[in-house]
Amino acid sequence: MSRFLRSSEGSVVKIKAEKKGLGSLKTVVTALLILAQIAILFVLYFELAQIFKWYLLVSLLLSCLCCIYTLSSSRSPSSKAVWIFIILFFFYIGHILFILSDEKIFFHRSKKRYKKVFARAEKYGDGKEDSIPEDKRCAEDCAYLKNAGGFKSYGGSQMKYFSSGGLLFDDVLKQAERAEQFIFLEFFIIADGKLFEKFFKILAEKASRGVTVKIIYDDMGSHRWLSFKNKLRLKKSGIQLMSFNRLIPVIDVGLNYRDHRKIVVIDGKTAYTGGANLADEYTNDKRMHGYWKDGGVRIQGAAVDGFSKIFLRQWEFLTRRQVDYNSFFYKFENKQNNAVCIPFASGLDYDVPLGKEIYLNIMAKAQDRLYIMTPYFVPDDAIFNMLANKAVSGVDVRIILPEVPDKATVYKVTINNARRLSEYGVKIYLMKDSFVHSKILLADYCSVIGSINIDMRSFYQQFESALYTDDRSVLNDVEADFEKTFKECRGLSERENTPLNRVVAGILNIVSPLM
Amino acid sequence: MDTMDKDTVCVNLNSLAAEQVKQCYGELGWQVCGERKKKFNKNVVQVKFCRPHFINFKDELLLLQVRIDIEFNQMGKIAANRLRRSALSGAAFGAVSLLFFAWSALLFTVFSSGAASVILAAAACLFGVCSAVAGGLFSYKFFKVDTVESERLIACNLNRLRRLCESAKLLRAGGRYGCE
Numbered sequence: 001m002s003r004f005l006r007s008s009e010g011s012v013v014k015i016k017a018e019k020k021g022l023g024s025l026k027t028v029v030t031a032l033l034i035l036a037q038i039a040i041l042f043v044l045y046f047e048l049a050q051i052f053k054w055y056l057l058v059s060l061l062l063s064c065l066c067c068i069y070t071l072s073s074s075r076s077p078s079s080k081a082v083w084i085f086i087i088l089f090f091f092y093i094g095h096i097l098f099i100l101s102d103e104k105i106f107f108h109r110s111k112k113r114y115k116k117v118f119a120r121a122e123k124y125g126d127g128k129e130d131s132i133p134e135d136k137r138c139a140e141d142c143a144y145l146k147n148a149g150g151f152k153s154y155g156g157s158q159m160k161y162f163s164s165g166g167l168l169f170d171d172v173l174k175q176a177e178r179a180e181q182f183i184f185l186e187f188f189i190i191a192d193g194k195l196f197e198k199f200f201k202i203l204a205e206k207a208s209r210g211v212t213v214k215i216i217y218d219d220m221g222s223h224r225w226l227s228f229k230n231k232l233r234l235k236k237s238g239i240q241l242m243s244f245n246r247l248i249p250v251i252d253v254g255l256n257y258r259d260h261r262k263i264v265v266i267d268g269k270t271a272y273t274g275g276a277n278l279a280d281e282y283t284n285d286k287r288m289h290g291y292w293k294d295g296g297v298r299i300q301g302a303a304v305d306g307f308s309k310i311f312l313r314q315w316e317f318l319t320r321r322q323v324d325y326n327s328f329f330y331k332f333e334n335k336q337n338n339a340v341c342i343p344f345a346s347g348l349d350y351d352v353p354l355g356k357e358i359y360l361n362i363m364a365k366a367q368d369r370l371y372i373m374t375p376y377f378v379p380d381d382a383i384f385n386m387l388a389n390k391a392v393s394g395v396d397v398r399i400i401l402p403e404v405p406d407k408a409t410v411y412k413v414t415i416n417n418a419r420r421l422s423e424y425g426v427k428i429y430l431m432k433d434s435f436v437h438s439k440i441l442l443a444d445y446c447s448v449i450g451s452i453n454i455d456m457r458s459f460y461q462q463f464e465s466a467l468y469t470d471d472r473s474v475l476n477d478v479e480a481d482f483e484k485t486f487k488e489c490r491g492l493s494e495r496e497n498t499p500l501n502r503v504v505a506g507i508l509n510i511v512s513p514l515m
Numbered sequence: 516m517d518t519m520d521k522d523t524v525c526v527n528l529n530s531l532a533a534e535q536v537k538q539c540y541g542e543l544g545w546q547v548c549g550e551r552k553k554k555f556n557k558n559v560v561q562v563k564f565c566r567p568h569f570i571n572f573k574d575e576l577l578l579l580q581v582r583i584d585i586e587f588n589q590m591g592k593i594a595a596n597r598l599r600r601s602a603l604s605g606a607a608f609g610a611v612s613l614l615f616f617a618w619s620a621l622l623f624t625v626f627s628s629g630a631a632s633v634i635l636a637a638a639a640c641l642f643g644v645c646s647a648v649a650g651g652l653f654s655y656k657f658f659k660v661d662t663v664e665s666e667r668l669i670a671c672n673l674n675r676l677r678r679l680c681e682s683a684k685l686l687r688a689g690g691r692y693g694c695e
Contacts, residue, residue, distance in 0.1 A: 012591035013536055013584045014527040164574045284577045285522070291581040433581050488578065 015287045027224055033249035041251070045093060062095040063087050070098070076380045079456075082511060100251070107254065107348055110317075114349040117316050121309060122150065124325035131155030133340045137365040137445050138470045142340060144361055145468065149354050151344040156332065157301030159341060159469060161449065161477040163484075165276035165294035165437075166283040169195060175270045175298075176202045182212040182328060184265040184311045186465075188258065188451070190217045191225030191279035193286060199278065200230070204237035212240075216314055218259040219243040225279060242318045244463075257348055259314070260458065261465035262296070262451050263307050268330030271299045271307040271343070273450050273465050275439045282437070289435035290404040295373070295481065297449045297467050297474065299341060302332045306343030310465060317349075339471035346452065347463030355452040356459035358468065359441055360386060368444040369396040371482045375437050377401060377414040378455035384417065388424035396427075400485055402437075403430040409508055410455070415496045416505030422492060429489035436485075439466075442478050446470045449478070523548065523565045530560045532587060539583050539676065540564055542683040543576050572686045579683045586676045590669050597665040601657040608650020615643030 049055045070083045087094035130146070131153050133139050142153040162168040176183055176199070183206060190196065207213045215234065217226065222243075234241050244259035264272040274296020280286035282294050299307070308328045316323045346354035363370055363386045370390060377399065379387070391397040401418060405411030418428045439458075441448040450466020452458045469475075524545070528536050530552075537547055545564035553559040570576070622636035 012529045012532045012587040015524060015584075166573060166577075170569075284574075285524075287581070287584075290585075291578045433585060434578065 030247060030249045034251055037249075037251050042093070045096070049092070056092075059092050059095065063091040066095045066098045076382070078381055085510075107257070110254075111348065114313075114317060117313050118150070118349070120322065121313050121316070121325060124309075124329070131338070131340055133338075133470060135445055135470060138340055140365070141358065141361055141446065141468060142342065145342050145344050145354070145358060148352055148357065149344055149346075149350055151342050152306060154301070154303035154306060154341045154343075155338055157299055157303040157339070157341040159300075159339070159467070159471050159474045160298045161474050161481070162274070162296050162298070163477075163481040164283075165274075165292065165296070168272065168274055168276055168294070168296035168298075169278075169283055171298060172264050172272055173198055173202060175266050176206070176264075179206050179211050179266050181267045182214070182265075183267075184214050184263065184308070184315075185278070186216040186259070186261050186263040186311055186314065187278045188218045188221040188260045188262065189225060189277035189279050190215070190222050191277070192227050192230055193280035195278060195280050195283055195285065196226075196230065200233065200237075203234075203239055207238035213238070214240045214242075214311075214315060216242050216244055216259065216311070216318065219245055219247045220255070220258055221260075221277070223247050242315065244314070244318060256461050258462050260451050260462040261310070261314075261345065263311050263465050265304060265308050265311055265328075268304055268308055268328055269300060271304040272296055273299075273307065273343070273467050275437050275451060289402070289406050291431075291434040293373075293402075293431060293434050293436045293438055293485070295438040295440060295449065297469075299343070299467065301341070303341040303343055303467075305329050306341075307465070310343065310345045313349075314463070339474075340446075340469060341471065342468040343465070344468060345463065345465045346459075348461070349463070353459045355464050355466065356380070356383065358448065359383065359452070359454070362441060362443050362446060362448065363387065363390060365445070366390060366395055366443040369398075369442070371396075371398050371400075371440075371442040371479070372454065373400045373436055373438040373440040373482070373485070374454045375402055375406070375435065375439070376410050376453045376455040377417050378410065379417065380456065380459070383454065384421065387421055387426055391421070391425040397425070398427040398429060398482070398486070400429045400431055400436055400482070400489060402435040403432050403490070404435045406435055412501060412505045413508045415492070416502070416509060419492055419497060428492050429486055430492065431485060431489045434488070440478060442475065442482060447475055447478050449474075520568055521565045522568050523563060525561060525563050527553070527559050527561050529591060530558055532591070533560050533562065536587060537562065539587075539680050539683075540580075542680045542687070543580050543583070544570055544683075544687055570687075572689070575686055576683060579679050579686070583676060583679050583683075586672050586679065590672045593665045593668050593672070597661050598658065600661055601654040604657055605650050605654035608646050608653065612643040612646035612650065615639045615646060619643060 049059075052058075066087050067084050070080050070087070073080070075083070083098060087098050090097060130142070133142060133153070145151040146153065160171075162171065183203065185199075203213050203215075231241060245254065245257060247255065262272075262274055262277060264270075274294065276282040276294040276296055281288040281292050284292050309325065312323045312325055312328060344354065344358070346356075360382055363383070370387070387397055387399075399418065399421070401414060402411075405414075418426075422428050439450055439452050439454075446468060447470075448466050448468050450464065452464045452466050458464055526536070526540075544566045546566060547562055548565040549563035551561050553561060616639070619636045619639035622632045622639060626632055627636075
């Protein structure tokens with residue numbers, strides 16, 4: 001007979017939870033204040049509509065103008081369709097909703113400032129020549145990243161892939177201990193906890209010895225997790241701290257634009273990027289959604305300058321103070337490694353959604369295989385159709401998704417999209433008892449490892465970072481990680497395909513271009 | 516570095532399962548570093564485990580640990596829900612029979628108006644007794660069936676748990692154990 005009785009917590013084993021702090025309270029207060037502003041705006045709006053009787057005609061006219069503007073814009077077709085539906089369905093206020101959401105209106109001044117920062121940064125050459133790969137497909141990708149984003153393709157760099165956040169951060173800490181000149185950190189989430197304390201100990205000690213330590217964190221990503229007390233500790237230790245896009249309780253579509261990058265640069269000699277943020281769940285020191293699967297890559301060599309530049313441009317934008325890029329570039333001897341290594345970034349500071357376009361370019365040229373690891377799968381039509389066509393054409397297309405979700409609504413859309421793709425022969429794998437947070441694309445000739453999810457937010461609204469490489473040892477390591485992970489996965493089952501799930505996913509699909 | 520030497524995890528365990536959990540965690544490389552009973556809940560014991568930060572196959576062991584925790588919690592849920600059906604059916608039939616008894620009592624006393632009310636009252640009383648007997652029988656049946664089923668499910672869970680612990684043991688034995 002069973003010896004197990006129910007404990008008061010309702011479970012046999014329960015990991016002791018850490019304190020949450022006041023972060024949740026701040027989120028709730030901010031959300032309530034914004035809702036209150038929206039309510040006030042709507043009340044004022046409807047009062048105005050009652051006073052001016054011809055307002056109905058004016059609002060209809062304005063809504064039509066917004067529809068024409070949307071149709072002529074460069075948005076994706078599905079996004080255009082959703083917006084036109086919203087504007088016309090809510091024609092009374094549709095034009096207001098549209099204007100409040102259009103980044104061309106609200107991001108205009110920031111984009112001008114970014115262009116100035118970029119133009120100044122271009123004057124600082126790192127003195128390294130572009131590496132030209134032999135593979136024609138790789139050469140095309142290099143040309144694209146160069147022409148569309150100004151990203152140099154570096155040769156002579158050594159790279160190492162890490163198949164978990166724990167392994168990645170162990171290496172970061174080891175390298176940070178040896179820092180002598182500067183340490184840059186840029187993360188979406190920096191959270192209190194064991195990992196933070198390990199970093200703080202090293203960074204504070206380095207800062208006290210004169211090492212320049214700069215940290216950028218996203219305010220929305222970190223506000224629930226990084227306490228005011230720890231922010232103060234960082235500043236008092238001589239560490240320079242900047243928050244990206246402060247979360248303020250005022251209606252602003254700009255609240256949606258987040259810095260999702262994960263970059264570490266140490267002395268201009270070593271850099272890291274990947275999917276893991278600076279928080280305990282990424283190293284599985286804190287249990288949030290089952291086992292947390294993540295990954296990242298270390299770069300040593302000339303290519304580190306690429307990440308230094310990405311970080312410093314963001315730093316210059318945030319501080320509004322000019323940066324001397326030359327003092328952070330490192331002179332490398334050209335070691336014999338012909339592999340291409342391109343650190344690149346994407347975001348609203350660029351004219352095209354670079355993350356999505358480079359993914360699309362790689363998918364189009366893949367001939368044998370396309371392996372993807374992503375926590376969310378909300379692609380636009382272009383990516384969806386490309387993957388479907390590739391699978392039908394005989395390319396081995398496999399996607400690893402989490403079995404344990406962190407956001408229920410996005411997960412339903414993810415599974416629905418995965419199920420639709422599986423009908424074209426794409427193999428879908430759900431990693432059992434795990435949340436897959438890695439963002440990796442592996443083709444037969446190259447790989448992209450970084451922070452770019454396959455969803456609309458990563459493509460169109462967030463600032464991302466990643467590494468493009470054709471290094472054979474990295475490709476082999478990534479492939480080995482995929483093969484190992486496939487064994488821990490299961491396929492889609494009927495429990496994901498219930499009528500209720502299909503109905504909910506169908507409704508959410510309508511607004512997925514906005515997700 | 517001191518901060519990198521040891522990993523720790525603090526776990527609240529059901530006291531009846533504590534020894535088995537400690538054993539399984541031991542296969543994962545964890546050692547008990549501290550233990551105390553919760554003040555206001557005698558069923559729960561808080562155990563602190565620790566192990567070296569650098570161990571081989573750490574990520575594989577972490578995944579096994581998640582699965583082991585899931586198996587234990589599933590067993591707890593099965594055991595907790597074992598009596599649910601029999602309790603619910605007993606309560607439902609008991610409520611119905613109480614209603615009949617109450618109606619019968621009312622018919623005998625307050626609403627008494629001749630032979631008809633006496634017959635109705637007697638009938639209500641009889642229905643009450645039948646409900647109580649039926650409730651007892653159904654509860655007993657559900658109890659028997661659910662006990663057998665829960666034992667079977669828990670046996671399956673224990674089997675899976677055993678395999679997970681063996682996998683952990685093989686993993687730790689397979690490579691060099693200790694600090695890298």
